[in-house]
Amino acid sequence: MLPIDAAAHSSRWRRRHPVDKAVLGLGLTVLAVSLPPWPGAALVLLTALVVLLGPAGVPARRLWRAYRVPLGFCATGALTLLVQVGGPDGFVAPADGGAVRAGELLLRTSAASLGVLLFAFTTPMSDLLPRLVRAGVPAPVVDVALVTYRMSFLLLDSVRRIREAQAARLGHTSRAAEWRALAGLGATAFVRAFDRAARLQAGLAGRGYDGTLRVLVPEARVSVRFTAGSVALLAALTVLTLVLERPPT
Amino acid sequence: MHIAEGFLPPAHAVAWGVASAPFVVHGVRSLTREVREHPESTLLLGASGAFTFVLSALKLPSVTGSCSHPTGTGLGAILFRPPIMAVLGTITLLFQALLLAHGGLTTLGANVFSMAIVGPWTGYAVYRLLRRFDVPLMVTVFCGAFAADLSTYCVTSVQLALAFPDPGSGFLGALGKFGSIFAVTQIPLAVSEGLLTVFVMRLLVQSSKGELTRLGVLVTGGRPQAGAGTGTEAVAR
Numbered sequence: 001m002l003p004i005d006a007a008a009h010s011s012r013w014r015r016r017h018p019v020d021k022a023v024l025g026l027g028l029t030v031l032a033v034s035l036p037p038w039p040g041a042a043l044v045l046l047t048a049l050v051v052l053l054g055p056a057g058v059p060a061r062r063l064w065r066a067y068r069v070p071l072g073f074c075a076t077g078a079l080t081l082l083v084q085v086g087g088p089d090g091f092v093a094p095a096d097g098g099a100v101r102a103g104e105l106l107l108r109t110s111a112a113s114l115g116v117l118l119f120a121f122t123t124p125m126s127d128l129l130p131r132l133v134r135a136g137v138p139a140p141v142v143d144v145a146l147v148t149y150r151m152s153f154l155l156l157d158s159v160r161r162i163r164e165a166q167a168a169r170l171g172h173t174s175r176a177a178e179w180r181a182l183a184g185l186g187a188t189a190f191v192r193a194f195d196r197a198a199r200l201q202a203g204l205a206g207r208g209y210d211g212t213l214r215v216l217v218p219e220a221r222v223s224v225r226f227t228a229g230s231v232a233l234l235a236a237l238t239v240l241t242l243v244l245e246r247p248p249t
Numbered sequence: 250m251h252i253a254e255g256f257l258p259p260a261h262a263v264a265w266g267v268a269s270a271p272f273v274v275h276g277v278r279s280l281t282r283e284v285r286e287h288p289e290s291t292l293l294l295g296a297s298g299a300f301t302f303v304l305s306a307l308k309l310p311s312v313t314g315s316c317s318h319p320t321g322t323g324l325g326a327i328l329f330r331p332p333i334m335a336v337l338g339t340i341t342l343l344f345q346a347l348l349l350a351h352g353g354l355t356t357l358g359a360n361v362f363s364m365a366i367v368g369p370w371t372g373y374a375v376y377r378l379l380r381r382f383d384v385p386l387m388v389t390v391f392c393g394a395f396a397a398d399l400s401t402y403c404v405t406s407v408q409l410a411l412a413f414p415d416p417g418s419g420f421l422g423a424l425g426k427f428g429s430i431f432a433v434t435q436i437p438l439a440v441s442e443g444l445l446t447v448f449v450m451r452l453l454v455q456s457s458k459g460e461l462t463r464l465g466v467l468v469t470g471g472r473p474q475a476g477a478g479t480g481t482e483a484v485a486r
Contacts, residue, residue: 002348033255033262060452066350070253077256077409081431085415085422095416105256105413112255116354120347127349140284140291141277145340147295148302152344155303157360182307183448185318189303190453194460197296201289210288 001153004120012057013042013122017204017220024051024230025119031237032111039103040241041111047237048114058121066109066117074109078102125149130217143225158192159185229249251342251360252405254353261412266358272366274333283333294329298337301325302344319442320401323394324449326369327376328464338365363404372397386454387447394446398439403428 001009008014013021025048032044052058081102084095095101129149132142162185166172171181201209283290287335325334339361345351353362369414376393380386406427420479453461461467 004348004350029254029355033257035258069350070353073253074256076252076430079425080409080423080426081413082367083426084417085425086418093417098416101413109253109255111348112353112355113253116346117350120350125344125347138277140281141336141340143284143291144280144298145343147292148298148340149344150273151296151299152302155299156306159303159307175357179444181447182445183452185307186304186324186445186449187452187456190300190449191460193296193300193303193458194293194457197292201292204292205289213291217433234479235368 002156003062004117005124007058007062007121008124011054011122014124014127015218016122016226017221017222018123018128019222020226020230021119021122023227024116024233025115025122027115027230027234028118028237029112030114031234032108032115035238035241036245037107040203040237041107043237044239045107045111045114047233048111048118052114052118052121056118056122058117063117063121066121070113071110072107074113078105081105085226099159109165126215127218127220139212146213146215147197147200151193155189155193159189162188185235251345251364252344252356252408255355257356257359257412258352259355261408262355262358264358265356265362265408269358269361269366272332272335273339273361278341279450280336294333294337294378296364297325297329297333298340301334301337302341305341305345310442319445320364320368320398322368322401322441323372323376323397324446326373326397327390327393327450328461328466330465331366331369331373334369335361335365338369343367346393356462359405359408363401363408367404368397368401387451390450391443391447395439395443399435399440402435402439405431414485 009015028044028048032041035041035044052063053060079102082095082098083092084098085092090199126149129142129146132145133139163181166184170177279296284294301321301412304319304324307319309404315327322334322338329337339357342352342357342360343354346353346357350440372393375396376389379389384392409427410420410423413423413427414420415426418425453465458467
């Protein structure tokens with residue numbers, strides 16, 4: 001199981017309905033991209049961090065390991081805003097206000113990423129996917145996504161074991177060997193995926209498979225109190241941003 | 250590499266979502282029709298999605314010495330066709346956003362457009378075009394995978410340049426900046442992905458003719474395919 005999903009399964013908010021967590025987590029993300037970066041995204045970032053490490057109980061180290069991935073892309077992308085191409089100062093020159101724009105972009109992306117991480121760290125995929133049918137996603141697509149999700153872990157496990165076996169047989173000692181090992185890994189993953197699909201099909205056919213995958217979904221009800229509290233928090237952040245952005249005259 | 254969460258302004262995020270929607274809806278209709286006609290396809294398509302997801306988790310040694318991961322769009326488009334790849338790619342991108350913090354939900358539309366639509370369609374178009382001129386299978390596979398990978402990152406550069414035009418030279422200057430980071434540096438990785446895809450396809454032609462025939466990559470009864478092994482009647486479409 002992948003670290004974020006594993007953390008979601010043991011989260012304090014595991015038993016909460018996904019809608020509760022979507023309103024809060026994805027609401028923070030929407031605020032981060034739609035409010036002015038300063039002070040809006042900064043407030044969202046702070047709030048998301050407090051909720052993640054506080055009430056949601058996400059371990060700081062796990063959060064950092066997941067958070068540094070989007071931060072890498074944001075930093076690389078933001079670097080390009082520091083310079084401008086062409087103009088009176090030469091072919092490449094520092095851009096006027098580039099540092100401010102890069103800082104605002106970093107603020108916005110890091111706040112938005114934390115909002116999604118709040119949702120991801122508290123909502124296992126197995127709770128979310130079956131409920132997408134009620135949200136209007138066609139059932140066959142949800143079924144394919146469910147099989148993809150469950151089979152991904154098996155395949156990732158297979159790939160890890162094959163890599164270990166290849167390493168034990170000195171399969172990564174030279175560049176050529178590494179290429180051969182990688183190609184073998186990709187091809188074996190393909191063959192295993194199809195083999196598992198065929199075996200799963202045979203097993204389900206013996207149990208009267210009619211094209212619909214029925215899975216048990218943990219019982220959960222949307223909490224009006226939690227959702228109302230989340231909406232109030234989002235509204236408070238919006239008002240605070242607007243107040244701080246326009247200093248009193 | 251996908252555009253991270255919150256990187257695009259709201260109007261751009263919505264616009265790319267709207268641009269991707271028709272392709273994804275078309276793919277969903279194809280997939281739904283396929284599953285209704287052949288219920289067992291659910292498992293095969295799920296396995297294909299898992300394969301695409303796992304492929305994107307493999308570390309790819311680059312000729313520059315760095316390391317990246319394959320997009321899998323070229324191989325996916327050749328194996329499963331672009332409309333299906335639009336759906337499988339969307340599912341994969343959603344999983345990457347929520348399980349790996351790679352990409353994002355507000356940028357899902359933009360990432361779907363580059364990686365699940367433009368990449369597969371470009372790779373598949375190159376593959377089919379070269380096949381029409383009787384170019385050997387492995388050369389077409391390399392060119393398809395190379396074109397799919399590179400076009401994905403070129404579109405990503407265009408998306409970023411549109412969102413953040415250069416103060417001095419506008420869109421073109423920004424395209425040069427983002428292109429030099431995300432597209433030019435991707436050329437060696439696109440070569441690497443092309444080579445990897447050829448190696449994978451060679452192994453598949455040797456070991457999984459049945460599956461490739463089922464997917465329509467190989468057809469039976471045609472001319473013998475060079476490099477497809479002896480005693481086979483399978484040829485590449």
